[in-house]
Amino acid sequence: MGGVLSESYRCQVELDIEDAYRLTGLTPLAVGATWPYIKPSQELVAAYPEDPVVVALHVGFAVARQFLEVAISGLLAWRGARATGAGPSAVRQCRSRVDEESTHC
Structure with a gap:
């Protein structure tokens, strides 16, 4: 997986190494989840x-690519949020308040 990780990091230079690692983990998940529909x-x-509904289930690799594009966008946004102090710890705090108060942040 080291080669894939370094390739993710090299090709998506906006990602730091931790986010490149996350993307490397998401890639087989995206392809694996869509594979039965692609092939x-x-x-x-x-x-x-016999069934046009079944035809509608067939998708191409574009779906996996869109999944990864959204994942990259999310990782970049999350990195920006972390830089401003609104990263995962803020999300955890919000979730804690929601659980305690049954309200939304």
């Missing part, structure tokens, strides 16, 4: 002519 079984492909 459907022969049985599913055979059902396409």
Whole structure:
């Protein structure tokens, strides 16, 4: 995984090494989650002519790419929030208040 991590870090220079590590972990998750829809079984492909709803389930790699684009955007935004002090600790504090007060932050 070291090669993939260094490639993530090299290609997405805005990410720090910790976020590149997170992205490296999210990449197989995105591809693995969408793979059955990208490469459907022969049985599913055979059902396409009979059921248009099943056809709608077929997606391309664009879905995995969009997932990763959103993840990168989120990591960059999260890094910006951490830099201003509104990072994960602020989120944890908010969650604690929500749990205690049953209100939203």
